[in-house]
Amino acid sequence: MYNSIIVKYGEIGIKGKNRYIFENKLIKNIKNMLKPIDKFNVYKEYGRVYVDLGDYDYDEVCEEVKKVFGIVGVCPAVKVLRNNEEDVEAAYQKLKETALIVLEDKIASGAKSFKVESRRGDKSFRLTSQDMSIDIGGYLLSNVGDKIKVDINKPEVKIKCELRESNVVVYSDTVPGYGGLPIGTNGKAMSLLSGGIDSPVATWMVAKRGMEVEAIHFHTYPFTSEKSQEKVKDLARILAKYVGRVRLHKINLLEIQKAVGLNCRDEEMTIISRRFMMRIAERVGVQRNCDALITGESIGQVASQTIQGLTCTNASVSLPVFRPLIAMDKTEIIDIAKKIDTFETSIIPEEDCCSVFAPKKPVTKPRLERIEDSEKALDVEKLIEDAIANMEVEVIEF
Incomplete structure (x- = not known):
């Protein structure tokens, strides 16, 4: 009819x-x-x-x-x-x-x-x-x-x-x-895509406002398995239903986390690693003509997502950082994940680079000047350049 x-x-x-x-x-x-x-x-x-x-x-x-x-x-x-x-x-x-x-x-x-x-x-x-x-x-x-x-x-x-x-x-x-606006009418952003529940939802939400998205994923292979990378590819494939093909940049963070573990305070591992991820995402994003970064951070959800932690990660980059989940409860995020079909994939148990080297007592109220002082013991630029030089890129389609 x-x-x-x-x-x-x-x-x-x-x-x-x-x-x-x-x-x-x-x-x-x-x-x-x-x-x-x-x-x-x-x-x-x-x-x-x-x-x-x-x-x-x-x-x-x-x-x-x-x-x-x-x-x-x-x-x-x-x-x-x-x-x-x-x-x-x-x-x-x-x-x-x-x-x-x-x-x-x-x-x-x-x-x-x-x-x-x-x-x-x-x-x-x-x-x-x-x-x-x-x-x-x-x-x-x-x-x-x-x-x-x-x-x-x-x-x-x-x-x-x-x-x-x-x-x-x-x-x-x-x-x-x-709802939202057509993809491709509001610039392009680089999303930090993990295998969890939050980052795919954040990517989807920003794309809904008309932004093209690319994704960057950090792993510590062989400490994290190939299955964890396959899981992220599966999430990118689900997102591709909504946002079109996803260019996935894969970065091995192992050498950076080794250097941080050897030269910095143990409790600062998470926040310094996060700052490296943001710097690398920005560097790759600028190369790919991205106008912003996307993260799945929600204030207070984990140790690195306190206001002090977010201040420290923000200070490591100059591109705008979009955090669409910032004031959402976990239950609200899960509801969207279920609606867009990423939830079942996200909850498959696989370790990520943050959990493998997570300190027993991560700092929850880091002071920026102290974190920057700790990073002086690292060759930050060389670590970033080496990580990007070994980057793998894959285009994911649904």
């Missing part, structure tokens, strides 16, 4: 003169999301974005389209073209007949009440939008009898009817999307 999908967007609609840039990017991203299924006709018409379904089931296509950032809802619709020789009255009759088909489908699904909402896009038509709703509602009731009743306040089903100059459209359901 359904032959088209209406794509509803939120913030894009208030972008003024730049709106077309966001719309064009959204269309491109929808086409890319649907490529694994087939090549679809995605286009803009009357200030709306449509996807023609062809022979495909609307559930399958809606499931993919709703993942595209910038979309607040997708609506399976019946779209019928108007003939050039067809007058507006004939088109209106076609609209009513199409609305009846959609309503009968809803009745078959168990709906008990409905209302009609109309939009008169063809201003040559004699009825206003409100009058159209009354007239179409009467037509529908006369054809379905007592199978369903009208309820204008709390209807189970809304039958939405649009009379356009070139077509008529009827739809009812709206499948919620994730």
